[in-house]
Amino acid sequence: MKIDPDKCVACGNCVPICPMGAISIEPSIGRATINADECVECFTCYRGMSKEHLNPLMVRTVRRVAKLFRFRFDPEPDICPTDAIVPEELAWPRIVRRAFSDPQVPHESTGIHGRGTAEVKTNDVTHRVKEGEAGFVVEFGRPGVGARFRDIQRVTTALAKLGVEFEENNPVASLMTDRSHGLIREDILNEKILSAIVEIKAPTERVPAVLQSIRDLAREVDTVISVGVSARCDSKGNDLLGKVLEQEGYPAYRGKTNLGLGHATATGNSQNAEVRK
């Protein structure tokens, strides 16, 4: 992402909008600029801000006059008045940033928008997490901190040593060069992303040990890790996982509940899924 200096009027509206704090007003040029190393190409500034398409010269003149009289204009805080934010064409490896940061771009590996994972949301039809198993969703960089793949690899290599099973249909797993050792491709290790999810599975009885390992590993990385744990309920809709988490002292207040209302209805092809335009 970049900011067009010919259009920017340094109103500052985009500065707090950036989830990574990568936008600032550069005093020497009087324009907003983006720190390319910190920018994760999430497109929040470009897509999230409303636009007016005003003439930059006119806006600058009005702002100078108002400033002269110490008037404080109280503009709408989510508008870029001159449409100055411009997406750039992204090449490898930078394109990885957008894939993991912009939720409106589907991941190539899974075809799923957002962070590219279905977790247990579709477990009623995919049966990914079976009885006796626990699914772990380890998300790096959330909330709002961001992460580099180098840190993610530190954890995936340690998890691989524990013998856990990485979910195959997962965007991070698709970028691994050696899944058995949790190794991620070398050329993206320094790329920063808004967040990425690693999904693993382990037998239910190993939940405390795996969670303790994740907690220990989290101390070694320069980001925040958010963890979700899932399980299949029994035929009456009860689960034992909540009690295990409670006994281990984890806060298990909020979560997602798959109601089991999904069932196979498609006849083999999904052509009907798309509206013909």
Add this chain to the structure above:
Amino acid sequence: MTNTLHRYSEHYAVAAPPHPEPIRDDYIVFAMASKGINDDNLVEKYRTFLRLALKHRPVNIGDATKGGNIRPRQDLNPLAHWRRDHRADPEQVIAEIDGHTTVSAVFDNYEAMEKFIEELKDADLGISINISAPVDEAKRCCDDAGIARHSVEYSIGFSGRVDILPEATTLELSTMCGHGMVSANFAKKMLEWVRENRRTPEEAARYMARFCSCGVFNITRAERIMKRACNLK
């Protein structure tokens, strides 16, 4: 996508109080189909889901690929600074669904969610339906509706560099967009503006909601959080 899993509340504070205040105004129901399994007539199923939701007055609805019912506009003129249209447009969400996505409805009370779930059960859309809420409340809803839960996923909170996270009120607001599109700095700015009486909590909540690109930001809860933080009634 785990966009609704880790919504911050004092239950997830590093030093959580012994009896955290329950969250009683944040219930999300969402639907997701799986390719080749139950995605036939997918668009109609998603539209039916959202139309059923609208009967129960959700505070937001959304399509993960297009946005929520209050969105940024690309065609504003300067009058927007004085006469901004803050109205939600749920029909736009429904009309623009065009394929694989996740659709969601956010409710600010248990009763509305429960009635919606009962209707969904009867509608038998065949796509996966999930509740994202306090787990006990979701279970109660399933029990009341005669549904045996299939699977459950618990958020167990945050670890690692939690020292660099913003303060609790900001986190409560910013984590209502799990994809991180509502930045902590913007949430802080909105809180300050409400505190300075430059904007109402209602307006500030709508500014933030526009950045949530899948429509799971809970406008009612955001208003409550800001009123509490700014000692407003």
